[in-house]
Amino acid sequence: MFYHVKDLQFNARVSGPDPRFANLLLQQFGGPNGELKAAMQYFVQAFSAKEPYPDKYDLLMDIATEEFSHLEIVGATIQMLLSGVNGKLKDAADEAEIMELLRGKAAKENVIHEAMVNPHFLVESAGGPVLTDSHGIPWNGTYVNANGDLTVDLRSNIAAESRAKIVYEYLMKFTDDPYVKDTLTFLMTREVAHFQMFQAALETIQPNFPPGILQADPRHSNTYFNMSSGQEARGPWNEGTSPQLGETWRYIEDPIAHVESTNGLIDQNIEGTNRTDALIQKINKDLSRERSEEIKAATTEGENQWSQYVLSGDGEDEPISAKTKTSRAKKSK
Known part of the structure; x- marks a missing residue:
């Protein structure tokens, strides 16, 4: 309202x-x-x-x-x-x-x-x-x-x-x-x-990187491609470790040669990270289950209503928040 x-x-x-x-x-x-x-x-x-x-x-x-x-x-x-x-x-x-x-x-x-x-x-x-x-x-x-x-x-x-x-x-x-x-x-x-x-x-939402649930493929999450010719720039975005995943950046000097040698990146190996395919699959499964159960547990099935109303002191109905409902329920016990 x-x-x-x-x-x-x-x-x-x-x-x-x-x-x-x-x-x-x-x-x-x-x-x-x-x-x-x-x-x-x-x-x-x-x-x-x-x-x-x-x-x-x-x-x-x-x-x-x-x-x-x-x-x-x-x-x-x-x-x-x-x-x-x-x-x-x-x-x-x-x-x-x-x-x-x-x-x-x-x-x-x-x-x-x-x-x-x-x-x-x-x-x-x-x-x-x-x-x-x-x-x-x-x-x-x-x-x-x-x-x-x-x-x-x-x-x-x-x-x-x-x-x-x-x-x-x-x-x-x-x-x-x-x-x-x-x-x-x-x-x-x-x-x-x-x-x-x-x-x-x-x-307050952890983990929150990467956005969403599915994790990044460790073969490609730390690869930087030098996609332009001329003076090159290096910085924390392509050398050292990545700020979120803590992986070592892989600087690909010649992207064309690299793509050709890895069969269009399909055969690229995991380097510069301790994340593995098995670990990624486990995180995907665990986080998917956690978030899904979290939402399901909080979601009302069947008959439902958006607000719960209680009678206020002046005789008018007012909505009661979930937090207030919880605290009142504890007091009633």
Whole structure:
């Protein structure tokens, strides 16, 4: 159940109208790395986590809800940056009004140029946020990544927060409004906070590398192919040991010759690692059983319901969380 509090989470302010920056800010309203994308991604991911990982369900729903509040902050900021535009556009009798608002002919021509790039903005919405990016491309459900495996989804979320953070950094380069910068700084900072939350949640799932369940083939997991000619670069990505599996990197200087000599890598031997085919098969089997049993044990079969309601003190029903149910059950014993 969502409950809307009419005050913003952060008190967004603007110094004055700025239609051009309002258009840029649409990137975080309806763009591929924006607040709606984040809210919907975490919201959708939460469903498959509800029973097997109720703590992660709580995390995803909390952050998804906060992202909706950030969408409201961005929308409110866009609206304030367009303050007066709607009324001026509707004043068909005096076209000079909009020119005055936009500080002269040059500013008006700039806005006309922006309108040509994104005709939905101003021309169709007449001064209100629309679910597009700054080029008028509509928001799309394909922006949402939800794979049903938390080790994958949480990594997608860490990447999503990183991309959103850098977009806010870039946006701050295009405004001199100190109030708008305060708002963007707050939103950028919350991306950093969410990054850490998802990272911490990922660490509670062990093992979590590689993502998913099946392990990597030890014949190929530590092989680096020198796939380009010219000056070569060496670093911890192709020499020494790999950061996750602790295997010794195998640097293949001549990939063509190596592929030919190993019959298209089919006959490549295991080198630089103590992982064997037998060990991999055992880990695959054990981890598959562990994760499967974990989910099955937490999943209700047959008749089911999403929430359990109890009567609150004011006479109204309220949902009771799995954690609360467990603690109350212990007390009743």
